[in-house]
Amino acid sequence: MADERLGEGFLPLEEPLDLEATLASGQVFRWRWRGRWAWGVLGEHGYGLRHEEGGLRFRTTAPSLAAAETELTAFLRLEDKLGAIREALAWDRPVARAMARLPGLRLLRQDPWECLVSFACSSASNIPRISRNLEALAETYGWGLGGPRGASPRLYRFPDPGRLAEAGPEGLRRLGLGFRAEYVAGTAAAVASGAVDLLALRGLAYPEARGALLTLPGVGEKVADCVLAFSLDKREAFPVDRWVRRSLEAWYGHGPRARYGELSSWAQDRWGEYAGYVQQYLFCWARDGWRDGQRGRKPG
DNA sequence: AGTCCACCTACATC
DNA sequence: AGATGTAGGTGGA
Numbered sequence: 185m186a187d188e189r190l191g192e193g194f195l196p197l198e199e200p201l202d203l204e205a206t207l208a209s210g211q212v213f214r215w216r217w218r219g220r221w222a223w224g225v226l227g228e229h230g231y232g233l234r235h236e237e238g239g240l241r242f243r244t245t246a247p248s249l250a251a252a253e254t255e256l257t258a259f260l261r262l263e264d265k266l267g268a269i270r271e272a273l274a275w276d277r278p279v280a281r282a283m284a285r286l287p288g289l290r291l292l293r294q295d296p297w298e299c300l301v302s303f304a305c306s307s308a309s310n311i312p313r314i315s316r317n318l319e320a321l322a323e324t325y326g327w328g329l330g331g332p333r334g335a336s337p338r339l340y341r342f343p344d345p346g347r348l349a350e351a352g353p354e355g356l357r358r359l360g361l362g363f364r365a366e367y368v369a370g371t372a373a374a375v376a377s378g379a380v381d382l383l384a385l386r387g388l389a390y391p392e393a394r395g396a397l398l399t400l401p402g403v404g405e406k407v408a409d410c411v412l413a414f415s416l417d418k419r420e421a422f423p424v425d426r427w428v429r430r431s432l433e434a435w436y437g438h439g440p441r442a443r444y445g446e447l448s449s450w451a452q453d454r455w456g457e458y459a460g461y462v463q464q465y466l467f468c469w470a471r472d473g474w475r476d477g478q479r480g481r482k483p484g
Numbered sequence: 485a486g487t488c489c490a491c492c493t494a495c496a497t498c
Numbered sequence: 499a500g501a502t503g504t505a506g507g508t509g510g511a
Contacts, residue, residue, distance in 0.1 A: 210506060303506085303507095304508095306505095306506055306507075307491090307505095307506085307507040307508060308491075308492085308493095308504085308505060308506090308507055308508085309492090309493085309494095309505060309506075309507090310494085310495090310504090310505045310506070311505090311506075312494085312495090313493075313494065313495095313505080314506085316494095357492085360492080360493075360494095361492080362491070362492025362493060363490085363491040363492050363493095363508090364491090364492075364508095365492090367508080401508090401509085402507090402508065402509090403508085404507060404508050404509080405507090405508095406506080406507060406508090407506095407507070407508080410506085423506085425506040425507090426505085426506060427506070428506090443486090467506080471506095
């Protein structure tokens with residue numbers, strides 16, 4: 185395909201940002217590094233991102249740089265002031281340690297549809313496999329975009345619900361989704377039919393939005409909470425996976441048999457609107473082996 | 485209502 | 499080497 189011309193801009197940042205940690209934090213699965221640039225898709229546009237002193241350098245297929253800045257600001261949740269959040273949570277020692285370890289780790293505001301499919305694919309899976317599954321979905325049923333010159337792999341817009349519903353469970357199974365193919369196809373059909381209006385869930389309170397998601401096949405408590413936290417502006421959502429569960433056991437005295445709902449609502453009572461951020465920090469910190477200090481800096 | 489288990493599949497470990 | 503276990507769960511018995 186012919187190169188699309190990429191606009192280039194610079195977005196000054198007041199907020200800390202660790203792009204590498206954030207894009208690898210299990211919230212998103214389709215960003216790829218080429219040298220110092222991270223390449224991915226936001227909505228209908230391809231983006232290359234590079235963190236520089238004082239801000240974010242970006243390249244984009246978006247028609248206007250202003251539109252790109254708006255899209256990036258929303259995606260990175262730059263309205264969330266990490267410094268203030270960190271202060272508000274400083275009283276909690278394990279959380280403070282986790283935040284000190286990855287100061288620029290941010291919650292993201294992704295596209296709810298891709299986010300929903302991502303986590304419907306995550307059951308009994310792992311990050312490399314989820315990435316492969318989503319990449320296959322995008323390459324097979326999505327639409328190609330511009331990107332880095334001569335880039336391989338190319339960038340693809342994620343297929344809309346109608347397209348995946350049409351593909352059906354058989355088509356999706358061929359891409360290696362396994363038993364998740366039924367989940368994704370069923371969820372795609374429900375969303376395509378209008379039974380669940382994902383964007384409208386942003387306007388609902390957490391319990392109502394969660395209830396709507398739980399009607400979808402392949403969407404249980406954990407998947408619903410991930411979608412709510414990572415794409416639907418519900419910062420109080422607290423997804424509990426193995427790593428977070430381990431953290432709650434290790435640092436807060438919860439038993440290994442504690443039920444999901446017990447842990448999740450305990451976390452919401454404790455951390456309130458910041459529960460989602462806490463979850464993300466505890467998750468990354470646990471996966472990182474509970475090491476202290478700032479990443480990339482030699483101790484002492 | 486709480487508990488157990490099958491489900492695809494790649495990869496690691498036994 | 500082939501068996502067994504596990505990986506960011508869900509749904510059904």
